[in-house]
Amino acid sequence: MYGEGDNQVKALDEVSLSVNQGEFVLIVGSSGSGKSTLLNMIGLLDRPTNGTIKIDGVNTTTLNDDKISAFRNTKLGFIFQFSNLLTDLTVLENVLLPRQIGGTTKTANKDATDLLKAVGLESQINKRANKISGGQAQRAAIARGLVNKPSIVLADEPTGNLDSVTSETIVQLMKSMAKRLGQTFVIVTHDRQHFGEVDKVITIKDGKAFEGEDDPSTASGKEMEVVA
Structure with missing residues (x-):
């Protein structure tokens, strides 16, 4: 709920959903439907x-702000539409940031380097972030989102700023990483066609959630039981 009095807006209306460990899940819906709000809720933002x-x-919901920050940094990984790399740092230094923030620097260099190799950026590790392409930057952002070994990876329009060929590469990379690491991926996207077969599609319409494809009229129409 946003705003007060007559200006209140109910961004999500009795949304109830369940995402299981290791699933690759899409959240779809029109602009303003509540997709990003739902992702922000799951991400404890x-x-x-x-x-x-x-x-x-x-x-x-019972955690205070300090505990939420600690929980978020250890359990959740984030990938955004824009890579948001710090341009004055190297690719490796950018990927290491979540580990440094969390104070878990033991094996951090090796873990970050291994992830950058896994996403095909071995030759770019020591380059400044402003010296690599947009697609390479998004690969680095995926590595950064995974470096803390999170239980859940949340991605908000991760292909929205990329061309179709690069988008396909990023999608396949996320799927392969999810399978390899056994992590849960929850992705908000307008690019449903790029993702192919996934474990679950959650459609948001007018703040309500339905399990099924793009239009709730063609979905199961069954609101899901909550656990996020």
């Missing part, structure tokens, strides 16, 4: 007005 958000069995 926004708090729900009512209800609970459970991650790995933890009711996160």
